[in-house]
Amino acid sequence: MNVLKIAIQKSGRLSEDSLKLIKECGIKLNNGKGKLKATADNFPLEFLFLRDDDIPGYVEDGVADLGIVGENVLVEKENDVELVKKLGFSKCRLSIGVDRNWDYKNIHELEGKSIATSYPKILGNYLKGKKVNAEIHEISGSVEIAPSIGLAEAVCDIVSSGSTLLSNGLKEADVIMRSEAVLIAQNALSADKRNILNQLIFRINAVQEGKQ
Numbered sequence: 001m002n003v004l005k006i007a008i009q010k011s012g013r014l015s016e017d018s019l020k021l022i023k024e025c026g027i028k029l030n031n032g033k034g035k036l037k038a039t040a041d042n043f044p045l046e047f048l049f050l051r052d053d054d055i056p057g058y059v060e061d062g063v064a065d066l067g068i069v070g071e072n073v074l075v076e077k078e079n080d081v082e083l084v085k086k087l088g089f090s091k092c093r094l095s096i097g098v099d100r101n102w103d104y105k106n107i108h109e110l111e112g113k114s115i116a117t118s119y120p121k122i123l124g125n126y127l128k129g130k131k132v133n134a135e136i137h138e139i140s141g142s143v144e145i146a147p148s149i150g151l152a153e154a155v156c157d158i159v160s161s162g163s164t165l166l167s168n169g170l171k172e173a174d175v176i177m178r179s180e181a182v183l184i185a186q187n188a189l190s191a192d193k194r195n196i197l198n199q200l201i202f203r204i205n206a207v208q209e210g211k212q
């Protein structure tokens, strides 16, 4: 019998709500805590617990058939996968942050400036679209401290409440993209697997309609 493999973030901001959605779909997980794999009792799904950054690549390669990941990571990675459905949780923005005393009016003020980010592709494409030339510094974490240590004049980072920007003397000046968790699928699923995916989508739709 066919089983769909779904990749879920092992631990982080997507994990809890991803598993909650699965549970609300009536799917029961058999997992020992801390394991990298789990199966379901009553639905043909197998779970792989991975770092979110690795999920789009594993889905493209077919190591997993499905995945749940932030749209921000999906767009940045540029993997060739299908965006099946927006899931409505882990909502956030990818935003430009600047010194709170900067009287920022629009993106053109970043012309010739340096910007620290973990999202060089999304930011680069956005700036190109706006015809702004800026220097992008790719850093993998603690982006918010870049201006205070003189590494960059602005940042482009994930924001939800905005308190991390504030506590680093920055303010949210411009929104580059809005993001939420999305269900992704491998492009070339077999007809049998597509059938299981359709059953899963049916259940997710029912859960989402119940919440409206």
Ligand code: PRT
Pocket (backbone or CB within 6 Å): 009, 010, 011, 012, 013, 014, 050, 051, 052, 053, 069, 070, 071, 072, 073, 090, 091, 092, 157, 158, 159, 160, 161, 162, 163, 164, 165, 179, 180, 181
């Ligand atoms: O270990 P792994 O690589 O799997 O996880 P990760 O550390 O890369 O990601 P994780 O768990 O932090 O985030 C997973 C996804 O959650 C992100 O890709 C986003 O789609 C989404 N998300 C939603 C967020 C936030 N909200 C968020 N607030 N991701 C990160 N943050 C950061 C933000 O950058 C800031 O530094 O949380 C901090 C607090 O945010 P404020 O604005 O509320 O202060």
Ligand code: ZN
Pocket (backbone or CB within 6 Å): 051, 052, 053
């Ligand atoms: Zn990550």
